[in-house]
Amino acid sequence: MNSTSENNKKRKSIFTSKITLIIEGLITAIIISEIFLRIIGFSNPLFYEYDELLGWKLRPNASGWFQKEGGAYIEINSQGLRDREHNFKKPDTVLRIAVLGDSYAEAMTLPVEETFWSITEKKLNEIKPYNNKTVEVINFGVGGYGTDQEFLQLKRDVWNYSPDIIILTFFAGNDIRNNCRELDLSTGKPYFTLENNALILDTNFNKRSEIKKFISNMGKYPQRLFSQYSRLYQLYKLYKDYKHNMEISQQVSGDTIAGQEIGIGDAVYSKPTDPKWEKAWAITETLIVKMSEEIKAKNAYFIVLPATTSIQVHPDTNIRNQYIKKMNIKNLAYPEDRIKILGDTFGFKVIPLIKNFQVYAEQNKKYLHGYENLKLGFGHWNREGHSLAAEIIVNYILTNYKNIK
Incomplete structure (x- = not known):
């Protein structure tokens, strides 16, 4: 019994160690990726957010480089202009x-x-x-x-x-x-x-349910932080934009x-x-x-x-x-x-x-x-x-x- 119990403990310990190593590896990879993207000057901040009347609008106080065409450092004012x-x-x-x-x-x-x-x-x-x-x-x-x-x-x-x-x-x-x-x-x-x-x-x-609106509003501010400060998130958004543009170009x-x-x-x-x-x-x-x-x-x-x-x-x-x-x-x-x-x-x-x-x-x-x-x-x-x-x-x-x- 003691031998079986000890083996189970060892397995759990090994499993926990592997999970910990994976998590540490992911965190390290994320940190290195964030640093690397900053070193090479990558920036693709999210300048827009959802608007219930207009569909979308400029995100108040957003800032960052726009480099898809031409190039400029963009600053959106507190009123979203x-x-x-x-x-x-x-x-x-x-x-x-x-x-x-x-x-x-x-x-x-x-x-x-x-x-x-x-x-x-x-x-x-x-x-x-x-x-x-x-x-x-x-x-x-x-x-x-x-x-x-x-x-x-x-x-x-x-x-x-x-x-x-x-x-x-x-x-x-x-x-x-x-x-x-x-x-x-x-x-x-x-x-x-x-x-x-x-x-x-x-x-x-x-037309969304109240619960979906609540969840959307709750997620708005974390998304703002990610879009402003995470270069990996900005890279992901750039990929999504590219994919969307390719889909549109195929329809034209x-x-x-x-x-x-x-x-x-x-x-x-x-x-x-x-x-x-x-x-x-x-x-x-x-x-x-x-x-x-x-x-x-x-x-x-x-x-x-x-x-x-x-x-x-x-x-x-x-x-x-x-x-x-x-x-x-x-x-x-x-x-x-x-x-x-x-x-x-x-x-x-x-x-x-x-x-x-x-x-x-x-x-x-x-x-x-x-x-x-x-x-x-x-x-x-x-x-x-x-x-x-x-x-x-x-x-x-x-x-x-x-x-x-």
Whole structure:
């Protein structure tokens, strides 16, 4: 009996020792991996978190390097904006401009001081067009947002800052698709539908049981700590993002030519014939008109800024013409022209960019989109694109909004 008991104790001791060694080995491996990832400069912080109304939002006080395209050290303020801190209460000596948009406005590819909204603020304050008033530009841009989320963001968040001018950065390359459930690839966001020309909000994405909401909220703060400080967790998130992007790219048509990029639908460059795209345009235009009506009711000014796609302003006219021929269209300005007509019809301003961008790109033989660490001529505005956009915005505001008091 004693021999059997002793053998059992030995087995348990050996088993415990093995488990302890495995745990110690795992902890050591994690520590070494964390140190190694820091030594090589790896960083991929989680900048977003769940939002019950909008689907996601920027995570307050998040910070870290963004290096997927371009590169900048990103700091999100305490209100969840990719901007410096701003008080809700607007001083009498300040004229405020709120910028709404997706990743074009969020602009994580560049340092803040090189973004179009920051340059716009700086240039206007150098010129001082509003007597003793200082211009303050507040950036509400969030990557991946559609016009639907921006409309909801306007109603819930933007008015807290009492802006005088609202600029909607509208990117036809994916905003139209993002506004239509049948075309969009995301299931984690709100959508609007049109019923008798009325917008009906659908927030089924956030229908979770109370217990799931409780568990989610309990896990929010540990996740923030992991995402901010654990390089291994950041590496895991990078892998998940890469896998998700690969899945999306496989769903998008592979029939590409020079100058065309994945994620930008061909359908945006011509009048839609597909009922889904007709619906997407109808929802998008209704959202913009409703946004315009609300802004007018608040005695503020509304400007739509149609951001360019890379092919629209490619410096090589041969590549643009090749794409135009392939699409059997007259030019690449259909989405911008359609928004301009909408603005003329419903009384809001639209700042056209395509022509000025094309002239600049051709004359200077410069790409206004893309970065060397990804691909020049593709993707978001680069430093020169942001600078040119700011110059056009400033000139437009000085010409059309001299009498704001």
